[in-house]
Amino acid sequence: MKILKDILKANKNKKILIMPIGLSGSGKTTLYxxxxxxxxxxxxxxxKIRLDEFLKTGAKIKDKKELYKKAYEYSNKQKIKLLPIAKxxxxxxxxxxxxxxNTNLKKKARNKFLYDAKDYLKIAVFFKPDKNLSIKRQFLxxxxxxxxxxxxKEQFEILEEPSLKEFDIIITKSKLDL
Known part of the structure; x- marks a missing residue:
């Protein structure tokens, strides 16, 4: 994503927070x-926090999908507080x-980070939702x-687009950009 890279280069001496916003399977981790x-x-x-916490138990699972599933179940069962670790x-x-x-779907969830990043240049990368493509990618x-x-589908229903009240810069990414 050339525009984002150009912004990062032009602001290399500033603290920058990049927050991708999009459905699971929209390309957020690929962008990173x-x-x-x-x-x-x-x-x-x-x-990654879920995975790291689960791996501390000594778990050894080779299949990545199974590993992520078990890590998710473990973090829920143990009621591991992910937000304080991330903050x-x-x-x-x-x-x-x-x-x-993260999916960063709702303004309220995003603000939990943005509040602590007051001295950062805040950049949202909004992945225009394509429900069918996101579902299709789950089977890759x-x-x-x-x-x-x-x-x-539930994520699609609750997604709130980012605004310039939250972010300094918003970059919209469509499926054609991927």
């Missing part, structure tokens, strides 16, 4: 993977660029985790 090739980024992912990572990072990899062999079509 692409950006991380060119930039040193603090990656804050609720999926601590934001507070403690020494890196200028932070990427909050190289996908780490599976999110049911029912959940994606």
């Amino acid at each position: 993977s692409n950006l991380s090739k060119d930039f040193d980024i603090e990656y804050i992912s609720f999926d 601590r990572k934001l507070k403690e990072t020494k890196k200028n660029i932070v990427y909050i990899d 062999k190289n996908r780490d985790k599976f999110v049911s079509p029912k959940v994606i």
Whole structure:
């Protein structure tokens, strides 16, 4: 995504928070993977936090989809509070660029991070929702985790578009950009 890379280069001495907003399977993690090739980024992912907490138990599961499923079940069963862990990572990072990899569907959920990032340039990357494409991507062999079509439809219903009251910059990404 050239425009985002150009913004990051032009603001390399500023603290920048990138918050992708989109359905599961819309390309949020893929965007991070692409950006991380060119930039040193603090990656804050609720999926990764769940996985890290689960792996502390000594679990050894080779199948990635099964591993993510068990990690999700474990974090729910143990009532692991993901938000405080994620916020601590934001507070403690020494890196200028932070990427909050979550669906970030609702304004209220986004504000929990944005409130703590007052001194950051806040960039939203809004993945225009394509429910059918997101569902289709769940069945790709190289996908780490599976999110049911029912959940994606629910995400579609509650998605709130970002506004300039929340963010300094909003970049909209359509399926044609992927």
